[in-house]
Amino acid sequence: MTTLYAEAFERSTRNGGGKGPAALVARRRAAFDRFASAGFPTTRDEDWRFTPVAPITRVDWRLDAGRLDAGGLVSAAQLEPFRFGQPGWATLVFVNGRFSPELSHRPELPAGVSVEPFAEALARDPEFVERSFALVAEPDATAFSALNAALAHEGAVIRVAAGADLAEPIHVLHIATAEAAGAALQTRTILSVGQGARAQFVESFAALGDGASFTNAVTEVTVGEGAWVEHSRIQRESESAYHVGLTQVEQGRDSHYRSFTLAMGGAIARHDLRARLGAENVECLLYGLYLGRGDQLVDNHTVIRHEFPNCRSWEVYKGILDGRSHAVFNGKVFVTPEAQKTDAKQTNRNLLLSDTSRVDTKPQLEIFADDVKCTHGATVGRLDEIAFFYLQSRGIPRDEAKQILIYAFAAEVVTEVASVPVREALDRLVQERLGIRA
């Protein structure tokens, strides 16, 4: 296994991966060494207990897929459905992991705001990339993120300077085409928001066709002091694809970070979201929705670290499972002894639509401070017969009542998305996926 990856790493180093400041290159090598010594996780690892990744790790992936010729594989029209109907948004498009200048849209942005593909950012400001790359993300977060640090030299680098106010979201759109079947796509996104700035980001992972590709994505987010950030992550890859992602967030004093993650694609889809509340008076809101059907396995792991006083975290993840799908939720909230007056609430709710779907949920609180308000809870249930009867008693047929109740379950988190166009687009996407008539 490692021979394949070791060769790929050496190849990558000779190509894009060897570029940039020495510290960066060394960090990649250290990451690779960590990956090589740890190896891929197995279900004997607590964090991967319910998520066998053997279907991913036993494949000899094409690891230089970033060099697939991206030009001409996707037309602008094919991309349209994934743009949220907002052609004006600054959008970086990556086809099979490779930046596509033709499909991207890079309008004039306010001063101090830059939206660049990785190579461009590295050429223009190598010190910034060196300071940002694989430093926010915990080096040993997962074996996959270490592999990504070693191999990823494509992705987006977005900087929002102190005080900037972005009126519209910036969209990073990853598209896997049929040509990506058998390929592993490593992408790295860096989102850096300065003091007092206000920004919205959308990351999409989408597919044209149903190829079995493997996306290994890492996103590092820095939220400056007093900044406000909304970050939506939409994973709608092919249902034969594999997706492993890590989003790591570091928040400064008085900042507000809110995330919405939608996971509905992938044969196996795993996302780790880790937020460190690294200063006082921070607010962190994590909302998630995962939809499983067929034989999909969808796994969400979140870690919220309260390390300073007077911070608030609020997490709601909801899942709707049909067919033989299987969902895993694991949420950890750590409260260190310093983090007095922490207010943390974590909720995981699951709706099973079939007898053969399954959920393993584990919300966890680890609290070492004594003056805190922390709660957590998880539910797994079916549609409520009394609610059914209530809707039917108003003349609504049972089928339609079912749709309304399923949609309502999902809508409770979708409505938390602050950006109106993003929320409306997500709403349509979820309705479409759940087969709900508007």
Add this chain to the structure above:
Amino acid sequence: MLEIKGLRASAGEKEILTGIDLTVKAGEVHAIMGPNGSGKSTLAQVLAGHPAYAVTAGTVTFQGQDLLDMEPEERAQAGVFLAFQYPVEIAGVTNAYFLRAAYNAIRKARGEEELDPIDFLDRLEEKLAVVEWGPEIMQRAVNGGFSGGEKKRNEILQMAVLEPALAILDETDSGLDIDALRIVAKGVNALRRPDRATILVTHYQRLLNYIVPDFVHVLSEGRIVRSGGKELALELEARGYEWLTGQTEGAVA
């Protein structure tokens, strides 16, 4: 309009209705009274098709149709409305969406054209006035975080919008203050027409000061033990239920 004959119904092993006979004609208001556990709420829920109850004997004919043979939504489409004793909260669905879905489902079933959101809003405005509410209530989730009184008012709003031929109110008056009670009564009275009928299930005589019934029936142990005019309710208020049911229970008023 409604003819109930020998109706018996059970929840699990327990028989709750033990033989109900009742005829309701168009234009009439019937009050069903009785102590707790007498089966009056069960009767209301059985008429609406609640899945928790199994009908074991008897017939119910509504406007010539076999009501018991119909799904709950078909009963609603045919013109039966139950105002729930405990209205259900549905998080994630706005009152506006819910009401329009119900209204259009009924119109569709009757072969009428569905209303778009704008036309529906016009219609809604006059109905909101009946329950003395502003339009902002429509953007809240169905009964989400509503007080007990608000939930009951919401039932009346739904009834006003759906304009049922037969409205069944299951203890809609329980727990209401005088102001809310007045609004509920106003809603019911606004709906009254010679071609419609109302069944009020209530524990207390109080509601009947606002909605004057044509008939009062007393239920005990799952059957009607006494029927009379509105004066029966006053008698119950003065004497309690014991003289009719043989059980001891507090005053009715």
